[in-house]
Amino acid sequence: MSYTIIGFEGSANKLGVGIVRDGQVLSNPRHTYISPPGEGFLPRETAQHHRSWLTKILRKALDEASVSPNEIDAVAYTKGPGMGAPLVSVAVAARTVAQLWNKPIIGVNHCIAHIEMGRLVTGADNPTVLYVSGGNTQVIGYSEGRYRIFGETIDIAVGNCLDRFARTIQISNDPSPGYNIEQMAKHGKVYVPIPYTVKGMDVSFSGMLSFIEDCARTKIKSGECTAEDLCFSLQETIFAMLVEITERAMAHCHSSEVLIVGGVGCNLRLQEMMKIMAEERGASLCAMDDRYCIDNGAMIAQAGYEMFKSGLNKVDPKELFDDSFCTQRFRTDEVLVTWR
Structure with a gap:
């Protein structure tokens, strides 16, 4: 019907x-x-x-x-x-x-x-899901009538971390802070080491946010790095954390597909890093654009x-x-x- x-x-x-x-x-x-x-x-x-x-x-x-x-x-x-x-x-x-x-x-x-929108648009059958948005960060798999959470943030969400850093460096919220960070990151040349916090299958972003906010207040003024360098460094570190816990969930589930959903999932660098990991495992990446x-x-x-x-x-x-x-x-x- x-x-x-x-x-x-x-x-x-x-x-x-x-x-x-x-x-x-x-x-x-x-x-x-x-x-x-x-x-x-x-x-x-x-x-x-x-x-x-x-x-x-x-x-x-x-x-x-x-x-x-x-x-x-x-x-x-x-x-x-x-x-x-x-x-x-x-x-x-x-x-x-x-x-x-x-x-x-x-x-x-x-x-x-x-x-469900991701499954509809990409045609993914039974993927391991990375859900990343302003308010949520979860690695999810389906089993026995429920979507099971394998790992998640233990403090703030990844999108919230990016949004708050964007406020620190006073960049525009139009069309979104995360998009503007992504564009600035393309011009970053120096990687600034940032705390990498993975705890089992969970991630933490509040400590790294405090650290990079302090870098923005001190290192940019001293000329040690640029705002673009910090955007690049933040993205690379956060996305590496997310790819790590997603890969472990895929190994546990014997999954051949990974689906990225949520607003942060539009980020092309995140999609690129996830695709590299998936292909190394003989799996495929299912990703969408900003429409969905x-x-x-x-x-x-x-x-x-x-x-x-x-x-x-x-x-x-x-x-x-x-x-x-x-x-x-x-x-x-x-x-x-x-x-x-």
């Missing part, structure tokens, strides 16, 4: 609405809240951005897909994890739309939405589609509505994967 699902994403500074029909992306517009250089995005201002743009993005998604509300079978939204105020602002909109259109509503785990790596509504719609067709289509819509809350902490391995 054919299903058309609309998905609402707003867990951080990206607001997206996407429409998916049976694994085909019909539309996927989004709008990003960009804070001034040297500043991060705060929950309150981010939520205000989402509220002010949501009807425009919703209308654009419907128009691009040439879909009317009557053709929508269910409304999916990001249940968590994410920032509280932005999550709630978009969940309220999704609940309102579901009631106005008289449609079932589905709460989606943001991390699993990234994975960066938070978007289509990934929420796709995960909602998988959930809906695998059983939620038979659940009482009132029961689904009563369960349509948000949670800032919603782990990947909490979700029973009924569609695999």
